[in-house]
Amino acid sequence: MTQLAISAHGLGKRYRLGRLESGFRRARRVVGRRPGPGHLWALRDLTFDVAQGASLAIVGGNGAGKSTLLKILAKITEPTTGYADVAGRVAALVEVGTGFNPELTGRENVYLNGTLLGMSRTEIDRRLDEIVAFAGVDQHLDKPVKWYSSGMYVRLGFAVAAHLEPDILIVDEVLSVGDLAFQQKCLGRMDEVAQGGRTVLFVSHNLAAVSALCPTAMYLRDGQIASRGPTREVIDRYVDNVKSSAHVDVRDRLDRQGDGRLQFAEIRVGNGVVRTGDDCEISLVYNGTPGSGNVRLALAVYGALVEPLFHCSTDVTGDAITELATNGVFTCTIPRLPLAPGHYTLSVFCEIDGKIADWVQHAAVLEVGEGDFFGSGHLPSEAHGTFYVDHRWSSEPATVTSLRLRQSAL
């Protein structure tokens, strides 16, 4: 019989809004009988079970409560309401190399980090060789980690966490670090952990990794469970839920970076749905009075699993934009859009004189409808890829010259 690893009932977490008051302010407020700062429910009434040995992905937008849930399950913070029963040891991997100190040697950091993650000294002794081999830092083990390259640092951090033997492993967005090969290695290791009968909870924006690793998923929206089930279906619902209109208002997005000399206000895609093979115009409406400067613009397009597909930037086109109107529009034209029908997300970026002015990730969804890219009335099946490229086929008899040419090429 399958047993449960986690059983949560009515879990909720409330945060205070705004900053802590000083004693003086508080006294004035109490005397003046004004209301105190408000509260925000980051999680509300979450009830769910996770079977032992299951791998569950948790997806959701920024501020949906994913990290709060993980922090509660990892005992980092307490819930305000409800409870969760947890069977066995929990290890949370919120950040690679938590508590690494630059002055300590690699070996000392492995012990410090391992102890923090709940391993005993004998356990670390036993696994030290494996950890070092996984990280590939054996020659530098007794050097302070301040001499490590950032790659070595991250590898060692992950290696310690990866060799924990918890009953429940919680992983929050740590795979976004390191090079591709190392990420593959980490994914492989997490798969091993899951196959070994341990329970894995996995939070990531990398939907490709999520679906590769976890057969089931839970979608959190506004602190509540919006959907739960097989990963493919949950991801579809999640992607559908991200606004997919032709005019997306991004003024309220708080998760942006930049100094705000200009701020993207709206993203318009052509006149509604674009069709594959059509010339596509994407307009970025901005607010602000940026004046003049050396402007770099970029527009990144991601696929359904948030994998980067292509990047349109002034760096590669060489388009010089130096004068900026107050509250203007940037327009990016993509002739003969080569994308297959489907949903894509866009990130928008603007830099003025070497400093980021505004950068909104996954700002809008680009909906591409069916069209006649090849001018032949035919489109390849979706299973054959997301991109279309111009091509031609021809045939000719194999003549002596063409064979000779082929030989000289070798």
Add this chain to the structure above:
Amino acid sequence: MQATEPQAAALTQAVAHAKAVRRIEASPWLVPVDVRELWRYRDLLRFFVLRDVKSRYRQTYLGPSWAILRPLVTIVVFSAIFGGLAGLSPGKNVHIPYALWVTPAVLAFTYVSTALTSTSTSLVQNSSLITRVYFPRLYVPIAATITPIVDFVLGMLVLLGLFVYFHRAPSWHIVFLPAFLGLATLVVVGLGLWLSSFTARYRDAIFGVPFFVQVWQYATPVIYPASLVPQPYRRLLDLNPFTAVVNGFRWSLLGLPFGSLVALAASLSIAVGLIVTGLFFFRYTERHMVDML
């Protein structure tokens, strides 16, 4: 083996019995100290101290010689101003040069001052750790009171130098010195539990503690002998938990009379009282610490 969703959903009750099941929920106001957990994480204290010792003087020009320089300069200044200009003497029938007499007290108070300052801000200093991983947070303020002992031991070299300079030798009572250092540590841990938890919410201690320690030094017989204080106030002085520490240091290093045992009893009971109440206050704050750091 992967459990499929319907299977998991069917199991509404009873989390696995084979493994220890822990319930995660909002804790009550009074939370006792989890001694078993502290034992399980005991290595952490060692690694925190090791880390703090190693990174304490990083990127300083003088490095660990700061641990000698600080008490040395204090002793020179005190001897010049209070022993020289003000003409304070260690007391009747005490034939010890002022500089040597003031040193044990300066060393004790340098430790107290460093330890109190670092323990009061320890949770804030370690906030990146506390908000990312669970571990018994009690070790953070405790480690911060232990690390400055390394500085104290280095500072003892100053005393050694003075003994050589004045052609004197320490009393055999020196074997009791660790006990008095332990007493100072206990008082600092007690205060540190209160101060560090309070600092998690309000950062006043960052400004308040260095100032408050300075004032406290004048309320402790560091630069003047207790015998100089007239009777009704001398009782009050005995209630200062650091009076017994300073007296104890002078007794064990210089062989001077210990003075009142009331001070020792007061110091011990204040230390125990602060630690017991501090533990509860710390555990009370620990519940919301992460959300405030």
